[in-house]
Amino acid sequence: MLNWPQKAAVALLEYGVHDSHNATNRQRIVVANFFSIIGYSITFLMSISAFVNNNHALGISLFIAGCIFAFAHFLNGFVKHENSYKWSANIVQTCLIVLMLYLVYSGGKSNTGPLWIYIVPPVVFFFGGLKLGGTYLFLFLTVVGMMLFYPADSFLATSYTFDFASRILFSFLTVSLLFGFYEYSRQLAIRHTQQLSDKFEKQAMTDPLTKAPNRRGMKEHLLHEYARSKRSGRNACILLCDIDYFKEINDKFGHDGGDHALVELTKLLKMNLREQDKLARWGGEEFLILLPETAQKQAYALAERLRAAIDNSPVSYNTKQIHMSMSVGLAILDPEQSVDNAINEADKKLYKAKEAGRNKVL
Numbered sequence: 001m002l003n004w005p006q007k008a009a010v011a012l013l014e015y016g017v018h019d020s021h022n023a024t025n026r027q028r029i030v031v032a033n034f035f036s037i038i039g040y041s042i043t044f045l046m047s048i049s050a051f052v053n054n055n056h057a058l059g060i061s062l063f064i065a066g067c068i069f070a071f072a073h074f075l076n077g078f079v080k081h082e083n084s085y086k087w088s089a090n091i092v093q094t095c096l097i098v099l100m101l102y103l104v105y106s107g108g109k110s111n112t113g114p115l116w117i118y119i120v121p122p123v124v125f126f127f128g129g130l131k132l133g134g135t136y137l138f139l140f141l142t143v144v145g146m147m148l149f150y151p152a153d154s155f156l157a158t159s160y161t162f163d164f165a166s167r168i169l170f171s172f173l174t175v176s177l178l179f180g181f182y183e184y185s186r187q188l189a190i191r192h193t194q195q196l197s198d199k200f201e202k203q204a205m206t207d208p209l210t211k212a213p214n215r216r217g218m219k220e221h222l223l224h225e226y227a228r229s230k231r232s233g234r235n236a237c238i239l240l241c242d243i244d245y246f247k248e249i250n251d252k253f254g255h256d257g258g259d260h261a262l263v264e265l266t267k268l269l270k271m272n273l274r275e276q277d278k279l280a281r282w283g284g285e286e287f288l289i290l291l292p293e294t295a296q297k298q299a300y301a302l303a304e305r306l307r308a309a310i311d312n313s314p315v316s317y318n319t320k321q322i323h324m325s326m327s328v329g330l331a332i333l334d335p336e337q338s339v340d341n342a343i344n345e346a347d348k349k350l351y352k353a354k355e356a357g358r359n360k361v362l
């Protein structure tokens with residue numbers, strides 16, 4: 001259970017996060033909010049301090065910056081837009097950069113203003129990434145360099161010693177390079193994690209033996225097609241195919257022979273299907289084929305062609321021939337009914353095809 005200060009902190013950080021945001025955008029909003037909160041908390045405090053020290057110009061500048069940071073924070077909440085965090089992040093960055101330039105220009109309190117510019121690299125790299133963040137940083141560094149070293153302090157309202165200015169610039173450059181390298185490593189790690197996650201996701205949806213989608217992979221295709229036929233009003237069909245007497249094939253040719261037959265059968269089915277059709281290994285010796293935007297008559301003709309192709313193409317295995325046949329149950333993927341209904345219907349038809357002597361389409 002969170003106590004009330006923790007709850008308040010969470011509410012402030014997650015301000016503007018909606019259910020529609022994905023995990024990455026949620027994180028960006030939270031970080032944009034975090035930077036805004038840090039931004040206005042510090043600038044308001046510094047502003048009070050500047051007023052107390054009778055530095056009104058600095059006090060007003062910091063107060064305005066604080067208001068802009070606060071605006072960036074609350075923008076996420078009252079603009080209900082998918083990209084509102086980007087605007088908020090842009091405001092935070094721009095305001096920060098302008099404020100930092102002003103601190104360099106004016107010297108801030110007791111000429112310590114330039115010491116704040118180290119906040120810039122992490123912020124611009126986080127929001128802009130390596131390329132955009134690097135570009136912003138390069139421009140910022142060029143402007144700061146000009147301000148610090150232009151003859152006769154023409155772009156400064158104060159004056160810095162040469163030693164101070166050059167150390168500020170070199171240390172800033174070092175910090176920027178370190179953050180740039182950190183950002184580069186972070187992006188590499190994110191890309192690597194994403195690639196791994198895509199690979200595992202693909203593996204989880206693929207049958208390792210035949211490399212065809214498995215039941216889980218096919219469920220995605222079925223739901224996608226079901227939604228599409230609901231919109232278009234055009235039916236799809238499904239074929240549930242089961243190899244006849246497969247146990248006998250295993251008994252006769254061994255498990256490896258059975259595996260080989262399954263792989264070759266998958267290739268044969270794929271060869272006889274159209275580009276848009278989807279084939280999946282539904283179970284042991286059972287395959288499910290999805291035929292998008294296909295009427296029952298066409299689906300029947302296609303199923304009959306597949307059945308005949310399997311029946312007439314024995315598979316070679318170790319100098320022997322494995323002859324296979326398959327029974328097929330056909331069902332319409334009716335948008336008025338559920339996907340499970342269609343699968344049950346195809347299953348019943350398949351059972352009847354088996355009962356009627358196998359090697360049949362029903």
Ligand SMILES: Nc1nc2c(ncn2[C@@H]2O[C@H](COP(=O)(O)OP(=O)(O)OP(=O)(O)O)[C@@H](O)[C@H]2O)c(=O)[nH]1
Binds near residue numbers: 250257258259
């Ligand atoms: N080699 C191999 N065999 C499998 C695999 N998955 C399931 N099987 C076998 O497939 C056989 C299916 O047998 P049954 O369900 O009795 O069906 P069947 O012999 O094809 O008979 P009908 O379907 O009634 O025509 C079983 O012996 C399973 O062990 C696999 O990945 N590789």
